[in-house]
Amino acid sequence: MTEAEFLAALRTLPLHEGARDLRDDCALIEIGSETLVINHDTMAEDVHFRPEADLADVAWKLVAVNLSDLASKGAEPVGIILGHSLGGNDLQFVKGLREVMLAYNVKLMGGDTIAATGASTYAITAIGRATHKPVPSRMGARAGESVFVTGTIGRAMLGFEGQSGHLAAFDRPFPRLAEGRALAPHVGAMMDVSDGLLLDVYRLARASEATIALDSEKVPVADPSRRAELLRWGDDYELLFTLPPNREPPVAATRIGTVEARGPAPLVLDGRPMTEQQGLGYQHG
């Protein structure tokens, strides 16, 4: 069963209002005047990292991708909870954990340890505190808004291929926490780019019940000769967001498209309507 089919099955369960119908990246819990933002991401051997990977890098990336989801909500990290399967180079994993925790001032809150028999699996639940309400979501894009992305797309793919100068982009991505907090009060919609820019734009448009017209030539990519690939590969952890017309973003970002009223396709790529997600990025299952 595919991820989309599984999500459809999960949507038949009793959902918490903070689940946002499972259409967003994080769960929200309102407590008094505070909103907690909670995210859960898993990395599995052979799926998300190679068996020979340095587990210090794996630990860094696992925490970073969780923090990237918090960043897309404008949340500041409170702590992380670890689900860890023993049996790899566990001390190296703790080394990477220490490095990323110190880099982002994140504290360990608890965890669970299992003795895995097969491929290792590591999971992080990241807990953050919203710095602005309403908390940004994928659903907020409105016709007329401009679409922006931070940073450069495709560095992770080049790093994965072993290109020096881009290795860290794949192994040790930087979550855009400061940018997310600066953007939260201004954006229509916001999400992080994890599964490929085109797929994530498609998803943001669909969640907002809008269409996004994207000018792919405008997207800053790490190697323009491989633009089509880089726009689909993912693992970028940049922020994708919309702003009202003529509003300048408060952080470094590039305007790459426009939100339009909902048309037949969620994404119009250089004038071509894309009605299917197929071929736009990385899909699980």
Add this chain to the structure above:
Amino acid sequence: MTEAEFLAALRTLPLHEGARDLRDDCALIEIGSETLVINHDTMAEDVHFRPEADLADVAWKLVAVNLSDLASKGAEPVGIILGHSLGGNDLQFVKGLREVMLAYNVKLMGGDTIAATGASTYAITAIGRATHKPVPSRMGARAGESVFVTGTIGRAMLGFEGQSGHLAAFDRPFPRLAEGRALAPHVGAMMDVSDGLLLDVYRLARASEATIALDSEKVPVADPSRRAELLRWGDDYELLFTLPPNREPPVAATRIGTVEARGPAPLVLDGRPMTEQQGLGYQHG
């Protein structure tokens, strides 16, 4: 590396104050006047369940064991976040999830789905709200208190062996949520029994820097002819707690021992000091 060694390494990381030095079952987050209680548990194929297991049972048990940890804190469930590897009978998993969520009025808050290549791994982060402060911990046992346990120990082991009448105790344990809430205002220390009664008593005593004298004949067991095994097998999800002398528990429970001033051994079992955890229960890694 063993679980104990890994925990020692994790304790060198920056810890959140709510982590209670990683010596307790759940993480606590204070927000305004509320305290959230967060727990994370994983179940892996070949480790926690057999490949032929009914995934509806696995889903039930996974949620139940997380709720059991919330029960030991006197917390009421708010929601759960799922980490799910696709590829098993995923619809059957959702069926069990629905059953346990309806049984305990728990809502789904979000999740992450991965496509696993090897053995399946399922994880739940359970979020609850403390109903009493201070929130009970493993560390609160004081000399002179009495030690109690709810229910009957060893039914899960007999269920695992296939004995009819005990199957559900292994496949679909009941977290003692109502009992935990009733007990929270009264207990010295409280935890759930997951890795074997003797091992968990040992751990509670050590966390409280005390000694517990246990009278094993007093423990209600499912088959007295196999008492020694049943006290060590685990998966019971009963509540283990201490109360001031002569205080009657507000729920059905059996007095099984006494807290004493810290002696050379955390556990004195029928008069014999046990200085090592070895042989007392199930240990990971």
